[in-house]
Amino acid sequence: MEMDVFQARARELVDTPALTYRQRVQELAGLAEESLDPPAVSAAVADALTTGLVCDLAEGHAPYRPRYLLPDYARALRQGSEYLGLAAPTDLYEAVAFLLSMYSQVPSITGYPVYLGDVDSLLEPYAADVDDETLYRLLKLMWVTIDRSLPDAFTHANLGPDDSRVGRTVLRLEQELLQTVPNLTLKVDAERTPDSLVLEAVRTVFACGKPHFVNHAMMTADLGTEYGVVSCYNSLRIGGGSHTLNRLNLAESARRSSGGVDAYLSTTLPEHVALTAELMAARITSLVEQSQFFGHSWLVDEGLTHLDRFSAMFGIYGLAECVDALVAQEGGTGRYGHDADATAIGWRVVERAAELVAATPLPYCEGNGGRAFLHSQSGIDSDLGVTAGTRIPIGDEPPLHEHLAAVTPNHRWFASGVSDILSFDETARRNPQACVDVVRGALAGGMRDVTFNLESNDFIRITGYLVRKSDLAKLEADGVARHGSDVLGAGSVANSHVDSRAPKRVISSESLGAAR
Amino acid sequence: MSPSALLADVVPFSWVDGPGNRFAVFLQGCNLDCLACHNPHTMPRRTPRARSVTVDELLDQVRPLAPYLSGVTVSGGEATLQAGFVAAWFDALRADPATARLTRFVDSNGCADDAVWDLLLPRTEGVMLDLKALDPGIHKELTGSDNLQVLQSLERLVEESKLAEVRLLVVPGRNDSDDLLRRTGEYLALHAPGVPVKVIGFRPHGVRAAARSIPAPTDEQRSGYGAAIASAVGPQLVTVV
Numbered sequence: 001m002e003m004d005v006f007q008a009r010a011r012e013l014v015d016t017p018a019l020t021y022r023q024r025v026q027e028l029a030g031l032a033e034e035s036l037d038p039p040a041v042s043a044a045v046a047d048a049l050t051t052g053l054v055c056d057l058a059e060g061h062a063p064y065r066p067r068y069l070l071p072d073y074a075r076a077l078r079q080g081s082e083y084l085g086l087a088a089p090t091d092l093y094e095a096v097a098f099l100l101s102m103y104s105q106v107p108s109i110t111g112y113p114v115y116l117g118d119v120d121s122l123l124e125p126y127a128a129d130v131d132d133e134t135l136y137r138l139l140k141l142m143w144v145t146i147d148r149s150l151p152d153a154f155t156h157a158n159l160g161p162d163d164s165r166v167g168r169t170v171l172r173l174e175q176e177l178l179q180t181v182p183n184l185t186l187k188v189d190a191e192r193t194p195d196s197l198v199l200e201a202v203r204t205v206f207a208c209g210k211p212h213f214v215n216h217a218m219m220t221a222d223l224g225t226e227y228g229v230v231s232c233y234n235s236l237r238i239g240g241g242s243h244t245l246n247r248l249n250l251a252e253s254a255r256r257s258s259g260g261v262d263a264y265l266s267t268t269l270p271e272h273v274a275l276t277a278e279l280m281a282a283r284i285t286s287l288v289e290q291s292q293f294f295g296h297s298w299l300v301d302e303g304l305t306h307l308d309r310f311s312a313m314f315g316i317y318g319l320a321e322c323v324d325a326l327v328a329q330e331g332g333t334g335r336y337g338h339d340a341d342a343t344a345i346g347w348r349v350v351e352r353a354a355e356l357v358a359a360t361p362l363p364y365c366e367g368n369g370g371r372a373f374l375h376s377q378s379g380i381d382s383d384l385g386v387t388a389g390t391r392i393p394i395g396d397e398p399p400l401h402e403h404l405a406a407v408t409p410n411h412r413w414f415a416s417g418v419s420d421i422l423s424f425d426e427t428a429r430r431n432p433q434a435c436v437d438v439v440r441g442a443l444a445g446g447m448r449d450v451t452f453n454l455e456s457n458d459f460i461r462i463t464g465y466l467v468r469k470s471d472l473a474k475l476e477a478d479g480v481a482r483h484g485s486d487v488l489g490a491g492s493v494a495n496s497h498v499d500s501r502a503p504k505r506v507i508s509s510e511s512l513g514a515a516r
Numbered sequence: 517m518s519p520s521a522l523l524a525d526v527v528p529f530s531w532v533d534g535p536g537n538r539f540a541v542f543l544q545g546c547n548l549d550c551l552a553c554h555n556p557h558t559m560p561r562r563t564p565r566a567r568s569v570t571v572d573e574l575l576d577q578v579r580p581l582a583p584y585l586s587g588v589t590v591s592g593g594e595a596t597l598q599a600g601f602v603a604a605w606f607d608a609l610r611a612d613p614a615t616a617r618l619t620r621f622v623d624s625n626g627c628a629d630d631a632v633w634d635l636l637l638p639r640t641e642g643v644m645l646d647l648k649a650l651d652p653g654i655h656k657e658l659t660g661s662d663n664l665q666v667l668q669s670l671e672r673l674v675e676e677s678k679l680a681e682v683r684l685l686v687v688p689g690r691n692d693s694d695d696l697l698r699r700t701g702e703y704l705a706l707h708a709p710g711v712p713v714k715v716i717g718f719r720p721h722g723v724r725a726a727a728r729s730i731p732a733p734t735d736e737q738r739s740g741y742g743a744a745i746a747s748a749v750g751p752q753l754v755t756v757v
Contacts, residue, residue: 399529400529401528401529401581401584404584405580427531427532428531430531430755430757431531431532431535431536431537433536433537433586434529434531434537434538434586435537436536437537437585437586438529438537438584440583440584441581441585442584444583445583445584
């Protein structure tokens with residue numbers, strides 16, 4: 001980047017009235033990073049990046065913190081922190097203050113922590129000594145402080161699978177506060193999670209679009225019992241995380257093939273997986289060896305983060321267009337999600353991608369046996385005409401039972417998460433048990449992540465994260481948003497008109513940089 | 517040989533035909549002739565739009581969906597007109613390990629005799645009963661029949677603890693007088709204590725030509741209907757839709 005270009009862009013950021021002080025600092029840091037050369041890759045990978053076959057999600061040219069980091073908060077609470085200058089908490093007040101302090105010192109791609117811990121199991125041991133009213137007031141202060149000090153809807157708290165006073169109180173607060181931050185997931189186990197807790201979570205979705213429901217049995221089978229769900233549908237190991245998330249555009253990939261399904265699976269897809277993996281390897285190596293994040297992080301020093309629990313995320317998206325293209329190459333007209341044969345081709349593509357990723361060694365990915373985790377990536381705001389992840393295109397979904405049958409077989413392959421958003425109509429409000437039934441059935445049937453939207457509340461789910469329609473209106477009127485994710489949401493609304501149709505899914509991007 | 521029925525339609529996931537997510541079966545043919553029926557195509561006993569379905573076919577459809585369901589509901593038309601089939605299907609659901617846990621509900625207009633209930637009640641967890649009008653004369657105007665059998669059915673279902681819900685379809689100008697609503701509430705409080713009541717405002721959508729000129733009640737009217745019933749049976753039992 002030429003100095004005069006750099007200066008002009010820096011000046012533009014410094015002067016822009018649409019960004020808060022903090023957003024300007026973050027953008028300026030992004031600009032500085034962009035002025036460096038990206039990690040070296042082959043000409044083929046550089047071309048794949050330029051032509052949109054492969055995407056680095058605008059993570060930046062010089063990785064200096066992992067994309068997603070899941071600190072071991074439980075251990076921190078047990079042992080205290082020398083870096084934070086805090087002894088191990090002895091009561092609920094100290095525990096809440098400890099966590100809030102720690103959150104401010106946890107990096108991720110967004111500049112904010114993407115994981116706040118399993119707050120119920122973290123805090124429940126301290127809650128035994130306080131009455132319900134005190135618990136409510138303290139958690140309310142905590143929840144409000146999280147929203148005001150970490151204004152980013154990719155910040156994500158977890159609950160479950162066991163019932164608890166803390167978990168119930170958090171759900172009550174979510175229904176009252178109606179904040180977009182933090183994002184929230186309930187871990188659901190067929191045996192351990194009572195129906196009444198799932199029902200309360202369903203009512204919470206009616207109020208504010210949260211939580212997501214995650215399949216505890218599948219997650220523990222793939223990641224062990226120590227896992228968390230962060231940002232948008234990203235499930236990873238606690239004490240570890242993901243160095244990077246790069247993604248392969250399957251729609252574009254299929255366009256570069258012409259011989260139908262078998263040729264695609266045997267030749268084209270392996271080539272394109274290899275290109276994506278090369279980019280990932282370059283970025284991981286840069287993070288670990290050049291900027292040496294793990295060599296000087298207090299989280300590593302205090303045993304709260306371990307390089308050997310890290311892996312990376314290999315994202316795929318555009319499966320729907322990929323399948324339709326492959327079907328057309330063979331002279332067919334069936335569409336993914338609607339035609340049984342086409343849908344089955346989708347399953348084969350995903351299974352083949354999983355097989356290829358599992359056979360591709362990557363450096364510093366001991367958290368998953370030296371391999372990346374496959375991820376069904378939920379999109380960014382520039383993805384016009386390409387369907388997020390492995391979803392059926394928005395507005396074109398078949399009836400719910402067919403929708404579930406079409407997408408569920410994909411879920412087993414995505415240990416690090418998959419987003420299929422189910423859209424429920426208003427009749428759900430009068431029959432919340434029906435939603436419990438569908439969530440329970442979907443999990444029992446092998447769905448890993450279950451998210452549903454109701455079409456009537458103030459919340460728009462942009463992909464996995466939420467913005468409020470009322471906040472977007474304020475952004476338009478005043479030009480400034482306190483939540484960085486609102487700025488992204490506004491871009492999505494402008495590009496995709498999510499506001500003029502059912503308030504559900506579209507696009508995401510997880511840093512302001514990605515919105516450029 | 518698997519018993520068969522004349523079927524109007526199936527809704528694999530229904531959220532408005534009983535508690536939770538339900539596989540709802542709409543059998544063809546009705547023994548009332550309701551002016552305000554919102555599914556008039558299900559009324560005739562014989563129509564080219566209906567198809568025959570066997571117990572085994574329906575069971576095959578339910579089995580893969582069972583993990584997502586609270587239960588099944590048989591509606592219509594009037595489900596009890598094909599009570600033998602309903603009983604056979606419920607028995608099959610109960611006998612199959614994949615579907616045994618599902619609850620089995622019947623949606624009925626109550627025009628069924630004791631022999632029908634003798635057959636169905638041991639096989640169902642609950643009946644959702646339509647009461648088109650408490651007044652026999654108004655009932656006849658709205659449906660072509662009086663309501664003696666409906667009220668007998670209601671009282672028997674209460675006795676056997678099988679009345680899951682009473683539905684009141686309120687049609688402006690026909691069965692929405694203050695007096696009738698008050699008497700209906702009092703009747704239900706006395707004869708069906710503790711039973712949930714769903715008060716449904718008439719909607720002209722989908723009805724026969726003769727009923728299309730009847731206006732839908734305003735929101736205010738609808739909540740007035742609900743309040744009238746709630747004042748007798750208790751607000752916690754009343755839902756207004």
